[in-house]
Amino acid sequence: MQSIISDYVRQHDRDHFICSLFVSRSVRRNYLALYAFNIEINNIIYDCSETMTALVRLQWWRERISMIYCNKAVNDNQVILELANVIYSAAIPEFLINDYLDGYEQMVYQPFYRNTPNLEKIAAQTTVTLIKILFTTTIQNYSNDQLAYHCGVAWHLMNSLRNTTTERLDEETMVSIVERAEYHINQVKKLIKTAPKEIVKITLQTRLAGLYLKRIRNKKSDVISGKIGYPLINRPLKPISDSHFAVKTCLCSSNIYCRNSLKLIR
Template sequence: MPSRPAEAAQPVDVQPVDPGPIDLVRRYDHDRFLASLFAPAGLRPAIWALLAFNLEIARVREVVSQPVIGQIRLQWWRDALDEIYTGKPPRRHEVVEPLAAAIVAHGLTRTHFDTMIDGREFDLGDEPPASLDALERYLEQTSSRLIDLELEVLGVTAPAAFEAARHAGVAWGLIGLVRAVPFHAAQGRIYLPADLMAGAGIDRDVLLAGKGASAVLVKPLVDRAAEHLMAVRRRRKEIPRKAVSALLVARQAAAYLRRLVQSGYDPFDPHVNAPDPGAVFRLAVGRYLALI
């Protein structure tokens, strides 16, 4: 790993915490996990609980055999939140219990959780989003709302930070879905907009076979992600420093965006998802210089 400034060398004095959320996030959402290490140490357990909750609802489609079972699992989470917000003891679950502690300690907004769960209902179907606009709305419901909750944990109230969160979440989601094209194709799933596929003359079955993710289809998503990242940067001077760790996904999205451009917009290029040895250094620079 590249050397880094001495002041940035020790950002991760991890506090003891229930192993459930931190292990889940470190293993299955490593990019967000790295970004979380630049939040204040005392707030990281709450952020890990949020990230673990996001993982739980994001993986529902992967662990169920039928959409109706997925609906039941999502309803389980709605019921668990009902119990938390009405003051009942939280369910004995490795994510629910620390999530309840985070909600109580930081007064987290219930609507964000409900919107995230509602957004994940889309995952249970087999149809791709109708358009790029529809895909962005899905990402605002899921990825952006997660950042909103992180900002609440960090005690951020500045409107500019939440507007930046909307753009950062969509940018991260767009780049993430492009990078995940091979993974989703193997599962028989498509998140690339139907209108773009039709306009590019790309057949669904060809795409699922891993042969149709051409630049003409991928480039519009990457270009739109770049627009959202620019919107984040335009608000940089209005964003309080304590919000930066929640918005570092914008720097990570920009790094993956560059890889996609270098690959010729080919998500099947191994370079796109190769390990990034410079990630921690890049995030440290972003955190300490307030660059997002």
């Protein structure tokens, strides 16, 4: 089953699939399961054209998660089964999952691209909550709200840029989003200095966000183009054996943020 989940994330979220190769093997299963769940929820938000359809599908997930916490059997699909395993093994607080779904429900009612403060507010309810869940599954009862906040908001803002089109985002708003995302990335760099090593690895996605923002800066006025709009890792992946070798080599360094650590994903 884990192979199925891994392949699912590899196919639909290559950024986080690559990041998963940098976390410990004991953490990777939970990491992939949570991002498989994240893919499912994002598909509802971005693929449903009807508000009512999206709300019904979100309610379906709420019911399944409620069943998990009530120790009732769930076998609807492999993502749910793996999510149930993570919830049981890591003792994820139910309120975190509910907060995460509440945030995405708010997105159903609001346009995707508004002003930067509203994007940060949505990020705090969605992506930030997911990072908090990842933290607690990595180290039980670990909490670092500041680090989770800056990491989640940075990724959410970057992803908003990547998923936008010229018609939906004016240049002034784009510049504001870039500057705020860079601010949050810099805050992450400061906060990880005192964070446990396994938690630092969870924040690796902010390095990807930084690389993407650098590409936008380099494009200058032509910021929204087909090339930039693609995922950072929109190219064939190396064979798994090669990737694992690269990860093993990378993690020999005490600093996961060293320049060589990103050779695999450039």
